[in-house]
Amino acid sequence: MIVEGTHFFPGPREVVWTLLLDPDVLAKTMPGTASIVRVSDDRYEGTMAMGIGPITAAVFDVVITMTDRAEPEHYTMQIEGRGKFGFTRGKAAVTLAPDGAGTSMGYQADLVVGGKIAAVGQRLLDSVSKLMLRQGLDAMTRELEHRLAGGAA
């Protein structure tokens, strides 16, 4: 499954970078994320839940490993998610470029999805993951605006 696109953040690159790598921000903004903890410099672990078709709450244990970091320009992540409903794994690459007063984010992820969730939810995987991503990025944008307006982290 390929997920790729761009998103515009109304704020400077350095702030966007910080938000994207902040586990508490990720937990708050990514839909279905119950918790994410940064266990080491490069490694995040957490739990996520997705609803796909007939499976209303597929819970995954997620491990994200940063493999390639060049602050504040780009990073690559290895993603591994496993749960009783199946698994997902793959790589995602994120690039940040200045865009006027804001930042243009480019993302490209190539994910393998398997197990029950792939077997019975196949038709919906694409649209659900795009929806979740959209919701996450919109929430991230709101968080960014909140920070820039002087709000607390």
Add this chain to the structure above:
Amino acid sequence: MTFGSYMGRRVLRLEDARLLTGRAPFVDDVDLPGMLHVAFLRSDDAHGLLRSIDASAARHRPGVLAVYTASDLGDYWRPGPLLVPPPPVPGLVFHAATQVPLVRDKVRHCGEPLAMVVAESRYVAEDALEDIVVDVEPLPAVADLEAALLPDAPLVHDQFGTNLAAQVHQRKGDYASAKAAAALVVSRRFHYDRGAAAAIENRGVVASWDARAGELTVWDTTQAPIPIRNGLASMLGLGESHVRVIAPFIGGGFGPKIMMFYPEEVLVPWAAMRLGRPLKWIEDRRENFYATTQERGQIHDAELAMSQDGRILGVRDSFLHDTGAYDPYGLTVPINSQCTLLGPYVVPHYDSEFRAVFTNRPIVTPVRGAGRQHGVFVMERLLDIAARELGIDRVEIRRRNYIQPDAFPYDHEILFQDFRPLVYDSGNYPAALEKAALMIGYEDFVREEQPRLRREGRHVGIGLVSYIEGTGIGPYEGARVTVEPSGMVRVATGVGTQGQGHFTTFAQLVAEQLGVDVASVQVTTGDTRDFNWGTGTFASRGAVVAGSACHAAALKVRAKVLALAAPLLGAQEGDLELRGGRVAVRGSPERGLGLGELARKANPLRGAVTPGTEPGLEATCYFGPDRGNAASGVHAMRVEVDPETAEVKITRYVVVHDCGTVINPMVVEAQVQGGVAHGIGNAFYEQLIFDDNGQLMNASFMDYLLPTALDVPTVELAHIETPSPLNPLGVKGVGEAGAIPTGAAFAQAVEDALAGTGVEITEIPLSPSRLHQLMVRARGGAR
């Protein structure tokens, strides 16, 4: 031989009442005191190394009695037997790799079992599956047949150093010379893809161990109860007479239930013995998509060499066959493809080579058609293309190449799945073709109707294809016929029944010979307690092989009746007749005895008998044909294609069919109708879609589409009968006939409907979206 009252009669089925009232027992209906339930943890990965598996939490869950992983099986863990060795084709390469009961080191397909949980209910057992912690290190999956054979491909079975499961080359004549002499050479690549058998009843096993009697009873949705009994006895260290396997009523077989020694089949009885409690495992539908075998991915690169006047000079075919992660069933499916390609045609030169390839997908074993559809598809498509390019009518080109009715037995000189030379016993292909063409109105359609409708902008087409189905192969089956003192006649045979009407058709055969009412004949199938020898229902052989055994046993009982009754009635055997359940002097019915009475007389409690006589009126006979026979037929369909939506509507479907002597036309017609429905499903609606990681994308009926009553027309059927000289009844098999040529007919008809658009169909299945894609591509590109 002359047939009396039951051969060829539409006798209503004796088994219906039990099925209609819900009283017929299926495996999941078995309920035993203290019974526990089994669930299997199955791999989500298609390919990977099993690093560790920890079932301790699962074992502690309340309600769970045991959890087994590969290490818990000890010496019992071993790969299953190779069920079908490869045929003795010179130069054959074969790597045998059979399925394991639980994964020990490597996962090789999605759904492979990792652990077995035994609990108080299936619900609790499934809860416990989530407690098991599994660490699988994923490996790149082998998914593409061609990529699998490249030197750097990941290996499904490391020990072979290759993913090549087999290589088989069969030849007759010299294709190169045929090609050199050809006026036209047509060559194409054809794709045929996987489908599931999808019987509405999933698999299941119930096992009960009586420790005091030392007896194991197993209920199993198998098509082969006797081999299962023998295998389990051997594996579990029990005498064969101490194991009873019962295949009660089975909700559809279609092939995968003849795959034997599935992991669940070998584990549930073993665990029942260890735990001392009856165990039940019933497969659910999602499991069925992985854990039950399926069929039929192949890629063919085929070539047809033709003379200017449309005669086949030779065929060359090189194909890849997807055998899945293991190959326990040997090469039955691809050999069938290889042989069935020759069809009803004279093919002087043939060069066919296939390579079977291991992939990280579920195991492939025969599913209705068992590889024959691929051969038919390739040959029929090549002929259609040749017809178009030579400007010869499609029906005519077939007519010109048929083996003629006076040419039998016809030897194709290559080896068939029963390891015997492919020799056709009888047939009349031209007659079937003429009849089918007439019934579907071929001439009028091509000449008048189609051009007229085309001018109105409608896309209508006809497909007409011809095929051979090798049926009735050995090795053998047996039957025992017994007249009881009550007058009831009992028949027992080793095959099982999955809906094909054995309880009625076998009763007809016996009633015919014994002159009794068919309703007084009680047939038992599928219970190893009642019959001890046999191989199972597969390859369209039940009526031929088991039927012939029933017939032979009935004849023997008939002979005993006459021999016993003649002196008792003071008459010559030749003066006696069997009618209405009695044996009596012809013309003086009062000088007679009821068969039940005679049976009692044949079993005296006291006194002396003539030495050498056998008690009762009973006989057991076996039948093993010298080789399989050749059923055949022609399918014709009319379709209309919507150019916008690519939806295909089948407006008429004709089948002219030859299965030799027909025992019960009602049963035969229904088998063909059902087979056609299956074929339509395979051609247009059904496709198992795997991704590059071996993940099945549509493991449910929501996304794997079976045809419904709205999709399947009523078949117009006609019979042709060319009796087989290979068995006394002259019957040939019919179970798979409906499903075999449907893809080829479909492709021809749709292509005909879209003639002029440049669409050429070289793949099956063909969903509306795929057809649409082909139509768009043809519009865009030049041809």
Add this chain to the structure above:
Amino acid sequence: MNAQHPIEVTVNGTRHAREVEPRLLLSDFLRHDLGLTGTHVGCEHGVCGACTILLDGEAVRSCLMFAVQADGHALETVENLATGETLHPIQRAFHEAHALQCGFCTPGILMTLIPFLREHAAPAESEIREALSGHLCRCTGYANIVAAVARAARYGPKAPAADDAR
């Protein structure tokens, strides 16, 4: 052990009072708790129709319901159709039209047809096929089932005493 709920269901005219887990499927309740194994399970996701029964006279898929949802309702299963040894006219029609082979999907189809034939005294073939479209059969190819329904409609509520000429 999960919490048990008391339910009372009337099945084929008999009242049953039981305690069940909330997640127990109605199909499992009928087959294993009540021993009414005539209703079969083919897919457990509501597509094949083999598990169809009547709930207050309407056809429902018992694999898509929980037993607790049937509390207080009247259910009818295939076991209720025949009277002693006498087949219901629909069953009779299926037998005469050879509308079943393995018989696994048959009980579900019969139950769908009970309300259908109640509401359609003389259904056209297209209406029959439409009514059957929610049932999957892998054996018959549907043709004889369609014929059986037409025959059953002609019989009405009572089948003729003697066999029809074949």
